[in-house]
Amino acid sequence: MPLIYRAANMVEAQLVVDELQSGGMEAHITGSYLSGAIGELPPSDVIGVWLLQERHTDRAREIIEDFEASRKLPAADWQCAQCSEPVGREFGACWNCGTSKPFV
Numbered sequence: 001m002p003l004i005y006r007a008a009n010m011v012e013a014q015l016v017v018d019e020l021q022s023g024g025m026e027a028h029i030t031g032s033y034l035s036g037a038i039g040e041l042p043p044s045d046v047i048g049v050w051l052l053q054e055r056h057t058d059r060a061r062e063i064i065e066d067f068e069a070s071r072k073l074p075a076a077d078w079q080c081a082q083c084s085e086p087v088g089r090e091f092g093a094c095w096n097c098g099t100s101k102p103f104v
């Protein structure tokens, strides 16, 4: 049973499991019961998502890559196309020149 993903927290782990299940794969989360007990370790070393069927590993990795990409895109800072100013993700327009955030 391969370890397919190290999650930063339980919510993330569960989201990965949901993605895998919607792709027809079974996965287990391990380590969640330890999260309150091990104060010294970062959670990512504790929470793992395990794929039940090893033959699905390649497909599962693709799903997880898509999942990570889709989570990162909306959260990224962006650069103004007009004046090249870096703009925080929470702004819909450039604070410097007022140009609207481009659609990705």
Ligand SMILES: [Zn+2]
Binding pocket: 080, 081, 082, 083, 084, 085, 094, 095, 096, 097, 098, 099
């Ligand atoms: Zn600008």
